[in-house]
Amino acid sequence: MSGFRLPTGGAIDRGRPLAFTFDGAPYLGAAGDSIASALLANGVRIVGRSFKHHRPRGVWGAWTEDPNAIVDVTRGGLTTPNLRAAVESLENDLAVRSVNAWPSAADDRSAVIDSFARFMPSGFYYKTFVWPRWETFEPMVRAMAGLGRLDPRNRPPADNPHVNAHCDMLVVGAGAAGLAAANAAARAGRTVILVDDHADIGGQLAHRGGTIDGGDWRAFADGVRAAVVAAGGRVMTSTTAFGVYDGNLVCAWERRAQLPDALWRIWPKRIVAAAGAIERPLVVPDNDRPGVMSADAALVYLRRHAVLVGRRIAVATNNDSAYAAAEALAEAGAAVEIFDSRADVPATTLKVTPSVVVEAVEGRSGVTAVKAGGRTHAADVLLLSGGWTPTVHLFMQARGKLRWDERVAALVPAAAIEGLRVAGAANGAFTLDAALREGHAAGGGEGPAPNAPPGLYRVTPVWPAPDAPGRRWIDFQSDVTLKDVALAAREGYASVEHLKRYTTLGMATDQGKTSSVNGLAALAAVAGRGIEEIGTTTYRPPFTPVPMTVVGGRRRGQLMNPLKRLPLEADHRADGAQMREYGGWLRPAWYGPDDSDLAIQREAKRARETVALFDGSSLGKIEVIGPDADKLVDFHSYNRLSTLGVGKIRYGFMLSEAGTVFDDGVTLRLAPDRFLVSCSSGHADAVAMRLEVWRQDRFDPRRVVVHDATAHWATLTLSGPRARDLVAALDLGVALDDAALPHMAFATGRFAGAPLRVARVSFTGDRSYEMSVPASRARSLRERIVAALPAFGGGLMGSEALMILRAEKGYVVVGKDTDGATMPHDLGVLGPRAQRKDEYIGKRSLFLPAAEDPDRKQLVGLAVEPGEQPLPTGAHVVEDAGQGRRSLGYVTSSYRSPTLERPIALGLVAGGAARIGQTLAVYHLGAVRRARIVSPVAFDPEGGRLHGGRADA
Incomplete structure (x- = not known):
């Protein structure tokens, strides 16, 4: 057994013993120990298993660089996964378990995997799990992936400042x-x-x-x-x-x-x-054995924790720094022998064999001997010092x-x-x-620097030849060997970034702290280039794993994303509204205590037959004001808005710089120098920010301003065949005939002494009127509307029924019926792309080759046979149900239409417009169904209901 506690020394408190368990076995440590130092003091050699081959691993380092000693720690019945044993302070009654091992690190039943190592070189998973199909292997691979296990009960409090x-x-x-x-x-x-x-x-x-x-x-x-x-x-x-x-x-x-x-x-x-x-390892054969560790780490455990890592210690080095560690360990009572690859070695009283490298490490569960210079030397620990990174x-x-x-x-x-x-x-x-x-x-110091005796550091690198014999580990945790690097280079992965991803070199939890330079040297040797020519991978934060609770801090839940509330929330609740979150707003989903499906279907059907009231106050209301307001809204929008007449409304898209749909909505022209951008509820903040950013970056800020008035106005919407009759009964003093207020126009008036705006715009496909008043007048307006609803056979409607109505008309919800690649022409909106010559956000991207691809995913409708259930949202549309099926797209929205008395669905399907009329398979969780590609407009395709007609449903 190697490793034991010295009777004196170190920065531990021997008067405060700490009890803990490792893989179920009881041990004692002392205050001031880390988990790793306590394990070493108790002679524990195997602390974990490597990720791929399940080879035994011992402690390598003394701090965040250690790739081996990763453990799950249970405190007070709650487990935190994947902590570094060398960093975590020992506490009383800790239950420590190794990761990637069962039932224990010392007796891991998956260790047999290493017997098949020859069949598991780098990249084998890319070549192996292809036939018959990936899904066959996926459950097994996912079960074996990862290291520690999450404890769902471990929910740290939200109090990290x-x-x-x-x-x-x-x-x-x-x-x-x-x-x-x-x-x-x-x-x-x-x-x-x-x-x-x-x-x-x-x-x-x-x-x-x-x-x-x-x-x-x-x-x-x-x-x-x-x-x-x-x-x-x-x-x-x-x-x-x-x-x-x-x-x-x-x-x-x-x-x-x-x-x-x-x-x-x-x-x-x-x-x-x-x-x-x-300190980095030397790449010698079998350098991953338990008991092989960093020379500097051994010195840390000696001086800080009074742990002597072994009794017979071999030190393999190519530099001067290992000698101080070796001498300290010998002084503490260990028998130490140094194997230096250099001929010119420092003066020391220890036994040194120059010009020699370690040729083999013996002992599977722990070092028993090392072979160097053609001779076998008894040892229970091998310390490696290959230079410093x-x-x-x-x-x-x-x-x-x-x-x-x-x-x-x-x-x-x-x-x-x-x-x-x-x-x-x-x-x-x-x-x-x-x-x-x-x-x-x-530090900007003036005068002489602090003085220290002259020091000397010499190093002669020892890089392994690409064809060096034996299994030589470069990345201990991910099981990347020298041969894996050579294989990757032979297969064409000669870039350091490709090497990293193909072999997983440097992708372990230590992020290459001990393996990066050795990996670069190995690739350089294979490629016949210098290390500087090979280059390095990109270092990204964090330097070491940081708990997500610390990153999030108190910014979670309401403190991260405060839930926005409607001015009329109390009134909705009093009317039996079931409140749900939509786009960051708490809004009525449906009304009534009965079954949600029944209530939603009833509300949608009533809205089509008579009239329904829903609260649209969450819609964005962002004013753009000033002499250059028309220029800013034009640049901001896919549709030209500067040609919009005062009192008129225009629907359109906002695009990202990649040309994809960022949001949709309507814009009202309130005056020649004043526009109101009404965007979707969930994007109001982002749209306001985007307008402000471009106002400052592209335009003269003195000639245009942006004002978010969303919270100032409340909007109540009446929709349905009898909407105009009900609005007329409210006596708002606004002319409602079609000549005075046509579709996509608005009128202004006053209500209860405050401004009133009535906009004729629809998200249901029926005649609709949005009535906007200051939030302080919203209750009075709603009370008047609710009192009048029964006379017209109308009622209240929540967001779920609204989603059915808009889907019947093929109206999209951005982010639901679009994805991160959807462009306007994928939704059938082609005009601005073909006609606009001026610049606007996203324009250039609309003409890239990818935008012209005929197989782009396009919005379509999906119809099923009579009597079938609605398609599952998220189900994949595939060309056939056979082996090797390929997804053509997926279902984005799916409902049962009470008006059409059948299921309806929208989807994004590759080349969808050209596929209308085709019947394709729809695959979901192992089940296969059939659906016909149809127009996304399932209800009133002529649009007559917007103008007051009763089109045949």
Whole structure:
């Protein structure tokens, strides 16, 4: 058994033992332990299984870089998945379980998968799960995918605060370089925020030690802390700066012991990235065995946790930094032997074999020996030190570029970025004196930098040949080997981005922290190019996984997206409305306590036969005012609006810059220099913002303004054959004859001493009148309408019945009957595309080759045989029901029409207009039905009812 607790030393409290379980077995740790250090202290070697082959894995690293020790942790009966054992502090009564293993990591029944490894090279899933069809394998693959298991009961409270902060300088990393930068800036009077993801400052100084300005480094660190606070700044530990965003905004996750974790949004004038470096493995045969770990991590566990990771320790290295770890471990009582690939090795009292590399690692469930120089050497731990990889993630997130530095065998920042400096090990300065100098300069320090004894770091890279024998792991968690890289290159995946996706190299939960450079070196060797020529993948935030509760903070539910409420909500409830959310608004779905289907069908049928009242107050009402109002609305709309007469209304689309339908609605021209854009309820905020953005970017803001008046006006709509009669009975003082108020026109008047606007516009296909009054007058108007409804055989109508009426007419709901690729001509609206010569949002995209594709998905109707049930919404339309079926589109809306007494449906189908009359299969959850492609207009195709006629239904 390797790994045990030393009787003295470390930063743990032996007087506070902590009980925990791992995979059901009981263990004891101590306050100050991490889960990983406690497992190592108890001699636990296998802590998890690799993702693909289920090979045994032991602890590799001591912090966020560890790809192996990923665990599910249960506290107080609630489980949090996929935590890093090296980062998580040990607590009493934790139940820790390995992931990707059952029933335990040590005895995983899926370990047999590794026996079939030869049949599972990179990309095998692309080639294997094709025949007979993907659906055959999908349940099994999905069951095996993923790592930990979610606990649906674990719903953290919504109390994670978000904090905004500004400072002169943000220093990320409180190691030697970060301390020097913060010290220089603070002593120059700058406000500094110094963040570090460990519980205390010091970085590698905490376990490697060091002398600064002639004294112990702790005295220097304490002085820096005092200087930062005295200058009005702050020192934040247990805080991870995980992302750099536009404008050098830095987001940081602060872990707090007694309070909920916090998200910090920091806007510094300058950033110093001093995040250190990560020790990378040597790519030797069987380097994934439990007991193979980072040399620096072994030193961390020794100095911080008083854990000696083994009794007979072999150290394989190509650089000088491993010697300090080896000497400390030997001093603690381990038998240590060093295998250095270089001929010129540093002076040491330890046994060193130069010019040799590890040729094999023996022992499946743990290291028992290593083979080097043709001889077998007994060992229970193998420490690997293949050089250091600068932590340049924040620099690259800020769009920095890297260059290969042969001197340190690492990718380091190339050209500087405005407002961001990289210093210390993150910049390739791997000695204490060099890190202090770089940090001092990055912090704007004047005069001499903090002093440290001269250091020396030498490294000679050892990259494996593409045809090197044995299984050599590059990405431990994802089971990517050297042979996988060579295979990907042979199959044409020579780009680093292709390599990443084809092999999953660097896509594990550590995001390539230990594997990226070795992967690049392997690809470079296969391709016969230099590492710098190969390039790097794109580093994206977050640097390490951040809980979604921290990202969301208190912005969830009503605090994230406040539910909007109608002015007349209380009146609707009093009339028995069943309220539901539509587009962010709480609106009546139907009225009455009886069965919803019966109520909805009754309301829809009554609206077609007599008259119905529904509340349209949620519709957007955005005014565009000024001499250039016509120019702005023209640019904003697919349909030209500047030709619209005062008192008239025009329906049209708003497009995205990609030419797809963004929203639809009507626009009223209130005056020569004043328009009212009435958009859909759910898009009102977005439309108002879009108008404002373009007003500022393209137009003279002094000549046009945008005012969102949605909340000011309430709109009550009467629709149906008797709508005009009922509106006339209200005595609103507005002429209602067709000559004075034709379809798509509006008139103004007054009601109860306030302005009134009556618009003749319809979303049902029947004669309709939208009556808009200030919200304060809405109750009075509604009371008058409700009192008059019985005399005309009318009633109230909710949104569900409205959805049936609009679908009968083929009217779309954007986002329901459209998708992210739908363009106006896919909906049959061709005129503006063919006729408009001026510029408008999305115009250029409408003429790209993709927009001309005859197989674009187009809006159609779908009819089923008499007596059948409505089609399921979301069902796929396919050419046939045989094997290998291909989706042509899908059902977007489906209802039973009480007026037509049959089901109706709308759908988006490839080449739909040309398919009208065809009968196609409709596939849903294993069931296959048939449907005929028809016109989307199922009711009153001539449109006579809009003008008062009673067209044959």
